[in-house]
Amino acid sequence: MTDQAGKAHATIAEGALRSALPYRARPKRPNALSASLTFGWRALLKIKHVPEQLFDAVGNPIIFTLMFTYLLGGAIAGSPGAYLQYLIPGILVQTVILITAYTGVNLNTDISKGVADRFRSLPIWRPAVIVGALLGDMVRYALASAIVLALGLILGFRPESVVGVVLSVVLIIVFAFSVSWIWTALGLVARTPNSVLWVSTLIMFPLTFASNIFVEPKTMPGWLQTAVIFNPITHLVSAVRGLMYGTIPVGHIAWLLVGCVVLVVIFAPITMYLYRSKK
Amino acid sequence: MKGDSGMNGGRDGALAVEAEGLVYRFGDNVAVDGVDLEISRGEIFGFLGPNGAGKTTTIRMLATLLRPDSGAARVFGHDVVREADTVRGLVSLTGQFASVDEDLTGKENLILIARLLGYSRKEAKVRADELLEAFGLSDAAGRQAKTYSGGMRRRLDIAASIVITPELLFLDEPTTGLDPRNRNQVWDIVRSMASGGTTVLLTTQYLDEADQLADRIAVIDNGKVIAEGTPGELKGSVGSGVLHVRLRDPGSRPEAVRVLSRAIGVAVETPSDPVALLARVSEPERVPEALAGLPHAGIAVSDFSLGQPSLDEVFLALTGHPTEEKADKKEEEAV
Numbered sequence: 001m002t003d004q005a006g007k008a009h010a011t012i013a014e015g016a017l018r019s020a021l022p023y024r025a026r027p028k029r030p031n032a033l034s035a036s037l038t039f040g041w042r043a044l045l046k047i048k049h050v051p052e053q054l055f056d057a058v059g060n061p062i063i064f065t066l067m068f069t070y071l072l073g074g075a076i077a078g079s080p081g082a083y084l085q086y087l088i089p090g091i092l093v094q095t096v097i098l099i100t101a102y103t104g105v106n107l108n109t110d111i112s113k114g115v116a117d118r119f120r121s122l123p124i125w126r127p128a129v130i131v132g133a134l135l136g137d138m139v140r141y142a143l144a145s146a147i148v149l150a151l152g153l154i155l156g157f158r159p160e161s162v163v164g165v166v167l168s169v170v171l172i173i174v175f176a177f178s179v180s181w182i183w184t185a186l187g188l189v190a191r192t193p194n195s196v197l198w199v200s201t202l203i204m205f206p207l208t209f210a211s212n213i214f215v216e217p218k219t220m221p222g223w224l225q226t227a228v229i230f231n232p233i234t235h236l237v238s239a240v241r242g243l244m245y246g247t248i249p250v251g252h253i254a255w256l257l258v259g260c261v262v263l264v265v266i267f268a269p270i271t272m273y274l275y276r277s278k279k
Numbered sequence: 280m281k282g283d284s285g286m287n288g289g290r291d292g293a294l295a296v297e298a299e300g301l302v303y304r305f306g307d308n309v310a311v312d313g314v315d316l317e318i319s320r321g322e323i324f325g326f327l328g329p330n331g332a333g334k335t336t337t338i339r340m341l342a343t344l345l346r347p348d349s350g351a352a353r354v355f356g357h358d359v360v361r362e363a364d365t366v367r368g369l370v371s372l373t374g375q376f377a378s379v380d381e382d383l384t385g386k387e388n389l390i391l392i393a394r395l396l397g398y399s400r401k402e403a404k405v406r407a408d409e410l411l412e413a414f415g416l417s418d419a420a421g422r423q424a425k426t427y428s429g430g431m432r433r434r435l436d437i438a439a440s441i442v443i444t445p446e447l448l449f450l451d452e453p454t455t456g457l458d459p460r461n462r463n464q465v466w467d468i469v470r471s472m473a474s475g476g477t478t479v480l481l482t483t484q485y486l487d488e489a490d491q492l493a494d495r496i497a498v499i500d501n502g503k504v505i506a507e508g509t510p511g512e513l514k515g516s517v518g519s520g521v522l523h524v525r526l527r528d529p530g531s532r533p534e535a536v537r538v539l540s541r542a543i544g545v546a547v548e549t550p551s552d553p554v555a556l557l558a559r560v561s562e563p564e565r566v567p568e569a570l571a572g573l574p575h576a577g578i579a580v581s582d583f584s585l586g587q588p589s590l591d592e593v594f595l596a597l598t599g600h601p602t603e604e605k606a607d608k609k610e611e612e613a614v
Contacts, residue, residue, distance in 0.1 A: 026368070026443050027397035038394040042380065042387075049382045049423060114378035118439065121342050123367040124395050277346075 035128035036135060043136020046106070047143070053102065054140065058147045061095040065151060068214060076215055081156050088152035088159075089240040090213030093172055093233060095148050096141045097208060100176045101200035103130075103137050104183030108193045111278065120278075127272055134180055141176050145169045164243035171243070171253065175236055178260035181267035188274035212237050232259045293356030295320045295447050295478040296341060300350035303336050303502075310336040312502035313350070318480060318495075320355075323473045325493030325510075326482040329594070333502035334482040335375060338449045341480070342372045354447060371445035375452050377436040381425035385416050385435050388424060392439045410438040414468075430461030437468055448472055450481040454488060466492060486593055490514070498597060506597050514588060515561070516596070521588050522558045522566055527579035529553040535578045542569030559596070560585065 030038065047054060065087065068076075073083030107130065110116040119129045149157075149165065159165050183200055190196045210224065211233040217225045228234050235252045242249035296318035303311040311333040318324045326334045339345040341352055343363040351358065357365045372378075379388045386407050393403035411420045414434040419427060424435060433453065440448060450469065454462040469492055473479055483489050489496045490510040498506040498513065506513060514520075522543070526535055532549065535556060540547045543565050548557045560566060566585055573580050588596070 027399075027402070029368075030395065030397045035395060038391065041394075042383070042391055045387055046380075046382050049384075110380075113381065114374040114376040115380050117339075117344060117372060117374045118378040118392075119395075120344055121367055121370065121372040122392070122395055123364055 029123055032125040032128060035124045036132040039129050039132020040135035040139075041132075043106075043133050044139060047136070047140055054143060054147075057099040057102070057140075058095060058144055060098065061091050061148055062151060064094070065091050065148075065155070069155065084152065084155055084157050086241075087214065088148070088157040089168065089244055090211075090237050091152075092145055092148045092168070093237050093240060094208045094213050095144050096172050096176045097179065097233065098201070098204055099140065099144060100137075100180045101183045101197055101204070102140070103133055103180040104185075104187030104190070104196045104200065105193045106133060107184055107187035108190055108196050111188070112193065116278070120275075126276065130184055130271060130275065134177055134184075137180060138173050138177060141173045142169065145172065159244040161244060161246045164246060168240040168243045171239060171256065172236065175232075175256060175260055178263040181264055181271055185267050185271040185274060188271065188278060207231060207233055232256065235259075293353065294318060295322065296324075296352065296354055296480065297356075298337075298341070298350065298352035301337060301340055301347050301352055302349045303333075303340060303345060304348050309502055311340070311347075314499070314502070314504055316352075316497065316504070318478060320478055321473065321476055322494045323469065323479045323481070323492050325489035325496040326480065326499055327484070327486060327489045327496050328482075328499035329484060332499045334499055335451055336502075337499070338372070338451055338480065338482060342370055342449050343367055344372070369446040370449060371440035371447075372449045373436050373440045373451065373453060375455070377424075377429075377432040379424045379432060379435050379439060382423060384421050384423055385411060385427070385431075386420040388435060388439060389442060392442045396443055398442075406442060410442065414438045415464075430457050430464070433457060433461065433465060434468075437465070441472070444472075444475065444477060447478045447480065450479060452482050452484065455484065462488075486510075486514075486587065490587070498593065500594065500598055513593065520560045520563050520566075520585050521592055522556075522560050522583065522585050524556040524558075524570070524573075524583040525552075525581045526554045526556070527581050531578045532556065534576060535573060538572050538576050538578065539569055542572050554581070559588065559592070 065084075068087055069080045069084050073080035073087070077083035077086055107116075110119070110129075116129070120126070149169075183196060186199060187193075187196050190199065210227055211231045212228060213233070217228040217234070220228065232255075235255045239249045239252035239256060242252065294317055296316055298314060298316040301311055301314040301316075302309065314333070314337055316324075316337075326337070328334050336345065340347050341354060341359060343359050343366050346360055351360075353359065354366045355369055357369070359366050379385075380391070383391065386404075389407035389410055390400075390403045393406050394400070398406060408417075408420070411417045414437070416431060416435060416438070419431060424432060427435065437450070437453070453465050453469070457465065466488075469479055469481065479492075481492065493510060495507065495509055496513055497504045506516065508516070524535070524539070526532060532553065536547045536549065539556060539558060543558060543560055543562070545558055545561060549555070550557055563585060570580070570583060
């Protein structure tokens, strides 16, 4: 590799350098959408170059699915096969929710590496870098969902409505997109990428357990049931279960969409404020 | 040619950079403490100072990344706060740490920037290839930037800054950490930029670098500009060179001081090393004769050298204190 680098040094061409330098024609600046899509493309390239990130993200749910289904499934639902039908929609939600933090992690990495400075000194619509990253992450959420669903199908998960499955994934992605804004705001104040991951895990891990992902809340003590009912993840899981088994849980979906709007309305402006005033 | 090539609004007759009383604070720490600057179009302007002196913070204010706490700055006549967006269209910033996306390949990095500047997919690819070729990175175009050597990364970084040749290019310590060959390449690039009409503002810790490249230099310390001028003027203010002499016998030092100071007409200092002498020379042509006077007086010399003053010596002369990294100002470098 040193050799290769050495060769590259030698080939810096004076003539090519001079002819490449004076390039002053400035095309029309891209609009907000096109700038965002360009950043989305960047996020996709990152998935392509660093696919490990995705495997990390789905490693946990695979372990959870296998462990809960075969160790505890019989005890919880009578048989592992019956429990799987209950668990997969929940695991799907947990998987995607836990990887929402990566948007914030990546943003924080950009800042600590100095790339953010370059983006911020470009004459573009400033939120594009974050909106674009979130668009790219939606693809990541879709991929993670596909992996979990494939795993479920192999193990014997049999949803009743294909349309319901697709709608579920859309609903999960919309919710994950909204939650991501919390982590982008956190990503702008945290000192290191790792601390973003820690804080988000610290918040989201208990939230996914204090929900109906793994067991019906009715077996829990009363105070916990109350907490579970107010947990937005419970509503998401209920909505997803309903959709996958052929019903349309309007109440849960409405509750969720309102929650999404609230999250974005609060955290998107905070993120943008922090981004603009970042030192 | 530049500025008035039609596409963007450098105001006629305006200086490239004009700053008055720029102040920036990190909490209680005043990183930039009333900096005034005037940089003409087409000039290579050097910002010379130790770590934590306020160089980076000043550049970040001029590049619209930080809002000054007080004072004002204009780039080609446009206010960096009120007309930040216009300024961003005229400048390019290459940060202290190579600001490229390490996960992406060299080519993808350049396409990304070109697309963000409004090029079509095809134009962006063409421009990326052209730049990779010009910067000797064609062979590494398809490799992730994280596999690049320091010099390659720095070149990619500069390439990303000139996808569209900026009117004003900020280079924050462009050669720190590079080996001499890579450093020379970066110098060539900077000179090419300037000969094409781009104004360059670069920061450096090395007097040598500022001397090689800059038309004018501002020396900055503790957030203040403490001296400004051409490299010649600056060195002249310290003496145009420093003469170091080492004697065989410490006992002959007092006599050597007398002989030398008479012959070169400046004060001769006696550092802590008992056989060493040091003089800031204003007329280097008098040195050979002066040195020849030592053996005539029966004083044996073991070695001598005449060199440019180092940054440390310039600093010592200008501020009365040696350069030192200010630990409490590290924050500036860290952000």
